[in-house]
Amino acid sequence: MDMSQYKEMFISEAREHLRVISDNIVALEQDTADREQIDSLFRKAHSIKGMAASMGYDAVAELAHKMEDFMDQIRKGTHAFGSAAADLMLEGTDQLSLMLKDVESGGNGGLDSGDLLQRLISQLPAATAQIFELPGGGVFEDAGETAAVEPPLVLSAMAPARSEPVKEKLETQQTVRVKTELLDHLINITGALVTNKQRLKDIGGELGSARLDDAIADLAKDLRQLHNEVLKVRMMPLAAITERFPRVVRDLAKKTGKDVVFEMEGKNIEFDRGIIEELSDPLIHILRNAVDHGLETAAERRAAGKDETGRIKLVALREKDQVFLTISDDGRGMDPAKLIASAVAKEFIRPEEASAISPRDAFMLTCIPGFSTASEITDVSGRGVGMDAVQSTIKSLGGSLTIESQLGEGTRIILKLPLTNAIINILLVKCQSLIVGVPVTNVLRTLEIDRSLITKRGKRKVFYLEDEIVPLLSLGRILGQVPKPLTGKYVPTLVTEMKGLKVGLVVDGFMGQQEAFVKPLGRPLTRLKGVNGGAILGDGRVIFLLDVSNLV
Numbered sequence: 001m002d003m004s005q006y007k008e009m010f011i012s013e014a015r016e017h018l019r020v021i022s023d024n025i026v027a028l029e030q031d032t033a034d035r036e037q038i039d040s041l042f043r044k045a046h047s048i049k050g051m052a053a054s055m056g057y058d059a060v061a062e063l064a065h066k067m068e069d070f071m072d073q074i075r076k077g078t079h080a081f082g083s084a085a086a087d088l089m090l091e092g093t094d095q096l097s098l099m100l101k102d103v104e105s106g107g108n109g110g111l112d113s114g115d116l117l118q119r120l121i122s123q124l125p126a127a128t129a130q131i132f133e134l135p136g137g138g139v140f141e142d143a144g145e146t147a148a149v150e151p152p153l154v155l156s157a158m159a160p161a162r163s164e165p166v167k168e169k170l171e172t173q174q175t176v177r178v179k180t181e182l183l184d185h186l187i188n189i190t191g192a193l194v195t196n197k198q199r200l201k202d203i204g205g206e207l208g209s210a211r212l213d214d215a216i217a218d219l220a221k222d223l224r225q226l227h228n229e230v231l232k233v234r235m236m237p238l239a240a241i242t243e244r245f246p247r248v249v250r251d252l253a254k255k256t257g258k259d260v261v262f263e264m265e266g267k268n269i270e271f272d273r274g275i276i277e278e279l280s281d282p283l284i285h286i287l288r289n290a291v292d293h294g295l296e297t298a299a300e301r302r303a304a305g306k307d308e309t310g311r312i313k314l315v316a317l318r319e320k321d322q323v324f325l326t327i328s329d330d331g332r333g334m335d336p337a338k339l340i341a342s343a344v345a346k347e348f349i350r351p352e353e354a355s356a357i358s359p360r361d362a363f364m365l366t367c368i369p370g371f372s373t374a375s376e377i378t379d380v381s382g383r384g385v386g387m388d389a390v391q392s393t394i395k396s397l398g399g400s401l402t403i404e405s406q407l408g409e410g411t412r413i414i415l416k417l418p419l420t421n422a423i424i425n426i427l428l429v430k431c432q433s434l435i436v437g438v439p440v441t442n443v444l445r446t447l448e449i450d451r452s453l454i455t456k457r458g459k460r461k462v463f464y465l466e467d468e469i470v471p472l473l474s475l476g477r478i479l480g481q482v483p484k485p486l487t488g489k490y491v492p493t494l495v496t497e498m499k500g501l502k503v504g505l506v507v508d509g510f511m512g513q514q515e516a517f518v519k520p521l522g523r524p525l526t527r528l529k530g531v532n533g534g535a536i537l538g539d540g541r542v543i544f545l546l547d548v549s550n551l552v
Contacts, residue, residue, distance in 0.1 A: 010055050011104055017044040018093050018100075019243045025086050025093075026246040030261070032081045041089070042071040048096065052109070060099045060109040066120040067092045073124060088123070090247070091116060178233070183273065186230050187422050190223070191517025194423055197223055198514055198538035227423055234420075235270040238316050238325075241280040242267050248284060249312060252291040259298055259309040260291060266316030269323055272420035275397050279325075279417075282390040286327045286413050287312065289386060294331035294411050304408065306330070318419075322441055325415040334405035336362035343371065363403035367391040395547055398424075398439060398532050400497070424518060426535065426545060428511035429494060431476040432484070437516060437535055437545045444497060446510055448490040463493075463504065470495065475505040478530075478551050496548045505548065514538075518545060 024041040028034055045068035052060035067089060073079045095116055099109035197219055204212045246262050253260035271279070295301075295310035302308055315326045336359040343349045343365045349357070357365075365371055369388040394401045399417035418424065418441055426437035427446070445465075454463050454472065461472040472493065477483045493504045516535035521528070530551035531544050 006055065007103065010051055011100055014048050014051060014060075014096070014100055017048050018096055020044050021093050022090065022247040023243055025089050026250050028081050029083070029086050029250065038071065038075055038081065042068060042075055045071055057099070057103060057109040059111065059113065060096065060103070063092060063096060063099070063113050063117060063120075066117055066124075069124050070120050078125075079123060088119060090251075092120070180273065183230075183234050187234060190227050190230050191423055191519075193223055194227070194515050194517050195536050195538070199540075200538070202538040231272065231420055231422075234273045234422075236273050236276045237268050237270050238276070238279075239267040240276055241283070242314065245283070245287060245314070249287055249291060252288060256292055257297065258291065258295055260295060261309055261311050263311070263313045264315075265313070266318075267314075269316045269318050270419075271323065271417070272422060274422060275417060275420065278393055278397055282393045282415075283314070283325070283327070285386040285390050287314075290327060290329040290331070290411070294329040296332050300332075321419050323417050323419060325417065326412055327415075328410060328412040330410040333407040333409050334363055334366075334403075334411055335407055339363065339365050343368070346371065360404075363405055366403065367401070396532070398441075398547065422518060423515060425513055426516045427494070427513050428537075428543070429475070429507045430509045430511055431479060431507055432481050434476075434479060434481065435511065435537075435541065435543050436479070437543050438494065438496075438548055439532075439545065440513060442496050442548050443494060444502065445495040447493045447495060447504075449493050449504075451489055451491055454491065465495065465502070465504075468502065470502045470504050472504045472506055475507050475551075478505075494548075498548070498551070516545070 021041055021044045024037045024044070028037045028041070031037075045064050049061050049064035049068055052058075052064060070079070070085075070089070074081050074085065079085065095111070095113050099111050099113075102111055103109045197216065200212075200216050200219070204216050242264055245264065249260055249262040290312045295312070296304065296306075298308040301310065310329065310331055312327070312329045315328075317324045317326075336357075339362045340349070340354050340357055344351055344354055348365065348368050348371060367387045367390070371388070391401050394415055394417070397417060399415055402414045402416070403411065404414070405411040418439070425440040427440055427443055429436055429438055447465075449463055454461055456462070457469070457471075462469050463472060464470070474483055475494070492507050492509050494507055494510075495502060495504050497503070514537075516537075518533040518535055520533050521531065525531070525534075528544075530547050532547045533545045535543055535545060537543060
């Protein structure tokens with residue numbers, strides 16, 4: 001039987017099992033008596049073994065089999081699960097991952113695992129025969145015992161692991177695997193329909209036809225439903241990328257000699273696939289900094305009256321069509337004075353500017369390319385890279401980054417992100433001859449400010465918004481246009497947030513809201529500061545979408 005048709009499915013299923021195995025191992029280190037985690041580890045190794053054997057990937061099956069046997073000894077109480085057992089099993093998952101990459105690239109997974117296999121075998125009772133399970137069923141011998149084996153089933157999509165047959169079979173009947181390219185095509189087609197709908201709406205406004213307006217309204221309703229359904233298909237849970245984070249933190253903690261407990265909340269919150277795929281590296285950068293820079297050593301924590309074990313927590317909260325990701329630690333915190341001094345020493349800021357920098361702005365200095373206060377370079381961090389890349393990626397996704405810290409108590413990094421950045425509602429703003437779009441999620445308020453309510457503080461114009469002083473900036477000036485004197489009694493103003501502070505952007509006028517299909521910019525336009533992408537209006541005009549939080 002030709003099994004090559006199942007290769008992609010095998011790789012996908014095996015990788016899912018490996019992710020669960022890593023989670024199980026890290027969880028077991030926190031509670032070595034957790035029977036559920038032990039049983040899950042055994043089952044997942046067994047599943048990989050059976051799938052690999054059925055596909056003819058003998059080396060993969062052999063390694064997975066030895067890992068299964070090792071976990072069986074732990075299940076029986078022959079071995080205790082400790083740090084050494086965790087290291088051995090994690091090494092096994094890493095090797096299996098490399099084997100899967102070899103299979104994916106056209107090989108058979110036959111990488112040399114000799115040393116690892118021997119160390120696994122050394123943990124097992126003396127076996128009387130080579131352990132192996134044949135795809136067609138049969139008998140295997142292990143440690144002098146003989147047992148009949150039913151044929152292993154290839155993949156959960158065809159037949160699931162024997163320990164959970166009913167549940168996985170039902171899930172399989174309701175699930176279809178779709179290539180990501182098809183999902184991209186669907187969202188592109190939907191975006192084009194949204195643009196054409198707006199075009200028809202503009203034409204309808206010119207013709208003044210009530211029947212056409214009604215038809216366009218029905219079309220808009222159907223398109224909105226289509227967009228929602230396509231978006232649901234593209235949505236992925238945060239868990240798709242966070243499942244490996246406990247392993248990442250565990251390995252970093254071990255490398256730095258620190259005791260760390262890592263917690264996650266809200267990992268089932270879903271994002272558009274396009275956002276999820278870009279989030280992994282920024283979050284790992286933040287976790288690296290938290291372990292290496294944020295948390296103290298056990299001795300330092302003990303001296304400060306803290307628990308020797310440091311804590312890192314990742315929390316995801318959804319508010320309407322936005323998600324807030326917060327990564328916090330209970331470590332040493334950040335010293336604004338030290339950050340400012342380092343920035344002055346590296347000539348990122350001038351000495352005369354230092355006194356005017358607030359603690360909030362001082363924390364954001366860490367996002368300057370090349371900025372670092374690390375006393376030495378390690379293979380974990382300290383090269384002056386990381387946070388600038390994080391901020392750049394978050395900006396490109398239409399989000400923002402804020403840092404909060406208290407010396408001696410810890411640090412919080414808050415990422416504010418949209419659920420999707422493909423089809424969004426935008427506010428059209430006019431600045432002289434230029435029309436730009438602003439994502440509605442970035443708009444706090446739009447106002448017509450009475451000119452008499454605008455005052456000056458120093459050289460800056462401000463106004464009061466519910467007892468809060470809000471500075472005024474000219475959007476046209478920021479965009480490089482020649483400023484013109486304000487006329488009229490009222491000043492059109494867009495209230496937004498920049499670096500955690502409310503700011504009023506003075507514009508020439510508002511042109512209403514509409515749905516827009518956002519397209520990424522190509523080079524050299526990607527270098528434009530404060531621009532997230534472009535969109536096509538119903539009349540064919542191309543506009544820029546502003547990243548207002550990072551314009552200045």
